Amino acid sequence: DIQLTQSPSFLSASVGDRVTITCRASQGISSYLAWYQQKPGKAPKLQIYAASTLQSGVPSRFSGSGSGTEFTLTISSLQPEDFATYYCQQLNSYPWTFGQGTKVEIK
Amino acid sequence: QVHLQESGPGLVKPSGTLSLTCAVSGGSISNSNWWTWVRQPPGKGLEWIGDIYHDGTTNYNPSLKSRVIMSIDNSNQFSLRLSSVTAADTAVYFCASTVSSNWAYLDNWGQGALVTVSS
Numbered sequence: 060d061i062q063l064t065q066s067p068s069f070l071s072a073s074v075g076d077r078v079t080i081t082c083r084a085s086q087g088i089s090s091y092l093a094w095y096q097q098k099p100g101k102a103p104k105l106q107i108y109a110a111s112t113l114q115s116g117v118p119s120r121f122s123g124s125g126s127g128t129e130f131t132l133t134i135s136s137l138q139p140e141d142f143a144t145y146y147c148q149q150l151n152s153y154p155w156t157f158g159q160g161t162k163v164e165i166k
Numbered sequence: 167q168v169h170l171q172e173s174g175p176g177l178v179k180p181s182g183t184l185s186l187t188c189a190v191s192g193g194s195i196s197n198s199n200w201w202t203w204v205r206q207p208p209g210k211g212l213e214w215i216g217d218i219y220h221d222g223t224t225n226y227n228p229s230l231k232s233r234v235i236m237s238i239d240n241s242n243q244f245s246l247r248l249s250s251v252t253a254a255d256t257a258v259y260f261c262a263s264t265v266s267s268n269w270a271y272l273d274n275w276g277q278g279a280l281v282t283v284s285s
Contacts, residue, residue, distance in 0.1 A: 102260055108271035114273070146212055148212075
């Protein structure tokens, strides 16, 4: 199975901060990577797919980059509604796997 | 926009079988999507269980493969059965649709159903 490691696992930030989350894959996955946002008690919500394509309706302050084994999710200016847990997922080869999550909390 | 809704018993006894159904509305289960199950133990991360295509083709997580059966049911819904459950199978179970054209991603999710394994 392809392992995904997110860093950091937890980050504390303020409204307006630029935030970057990294996802590293144990082997190359081309650009078959998606990012999801999950708020407590809710289902995950797709933010980015194909490593860098913004899902319809997602604010442009979210962006993704990378290919191969290293990927990043960036929030250019953190807003109150962005405090959540973020997961990366690889869809290059079965079984699809998720990173362990990065919880973004208010400083 | 496809809408997904999970249903099924919220409590299952150890060694029993967990059964959940996902109703699909706003679209046909016979479109080009794969239909997916993901679970999340309380306070933990996401685990992909498997997916099924409308023709019955399945992909299962090897860690669960010996205990999982997915099926396409009548009336635009699909189902999950997980046998020989233990407390470790206690989780919120989500159904989702997976787009797999040029790129793959889970674009629509159900709200989730908490299943507790306990006697």
